[in-house]
Amino acid sequence: MSVSEPLQSPLAREEYVEQTHFFTVLAERMTENIPAQEVLAAVREEVLATTKMPMAIDFLLAELRHQGEFAAGMRKLSHYFTPFQCYVMSEAENVRKRFDLRIGLLVLAREAMYRGSEHATRQGLFVYQFETLCRNRLGYDDGLEAMSRDPSYDATWSEWLLTVRRQVGLVEFADLIYVRSEFYRVQAEREERAGTSQTPIVLFGLQEGRIAWANRRKEPLLLFSALHRHLDYPAVPRPEPANPEERLLPVLARRVEQLEARLRLVEEEQRGGIDLSKFYAANQPKMP
Incomplete structure (x- = not known):
């Protein structure tokens, strides 16, 4: 074989196009805190029915509900997902590793895109x-x-x-x-x-x-x-790189809430005093 000969992939190009879309959507919607089951159900309607991707998604969804992970289901679909894809997903789902699941999904998406290209x-x-x-x-x-x-x-x-x-x-x-x-x-x-x-x-x-x-x-x-x-x-x-503003937003939100509470107390004091009865416990027992 010539060194420059194009890559002979085991699947058709349209399968890798749908795999690219599948992994990319999973990675993007992870940041939106959408449950994986809902994401899989939505992506299943988006991919082409003429490919094997809908059947693969159905199987992965069933495995996700029973075992709570993607890698196990991907290994059982060895004719559709490669051993390297399964390995990357298993490492991304391993809680003991520092490999971000979102990065793992983007790695698989870019690999599928490259496999489907004409210059691979x-x-x-x-x-x-x-x-x-x-x-x-x-x-x-x-x-x-x-x-x-x-x-x-x-x-x-x-x-x-x-x-x-x-x-x-x-x-x-x-x-x-x-x-x-x-x-x-x-x-x-x-x-x-x-x-x-x-x-x-x-x-x-x-x-x-x-x-x-x-x-x-x-x-x-x-x-x-x-x-x-x-x-x-x-x-x-x-x-x-981590955005420092994202870490500051929760802190700033709490500070704003504290300032609003203090302003309400100041306004009540100016109107004639602070009603302390609302701070009492509703079911506080009466003294004999």
């Missing part, structure tokens, strides 16, 4: 999924294992992902891409090293290899940023 590649999908693990501090061991079972990757890619699983933390991420790139093979042939040792199977193109080589001994986030700029790979959604 295995290289771009891998970089996006690995960046998701890196930026959100998810487990590399379970995450890469889930990625290796993604049907969009062939046997060569799956085997390499398990190799990355063993080497992550020991070998730089830039080196992992560089050694498996066309750029490395060209350099090896130029330096006449191709005949002395077996060149690894090429998984990345010239541009990915050149960018990885230029970002060796640097932070992996700089490599992700360079791949976004030069190859238009999708960027992982990140939490927005």
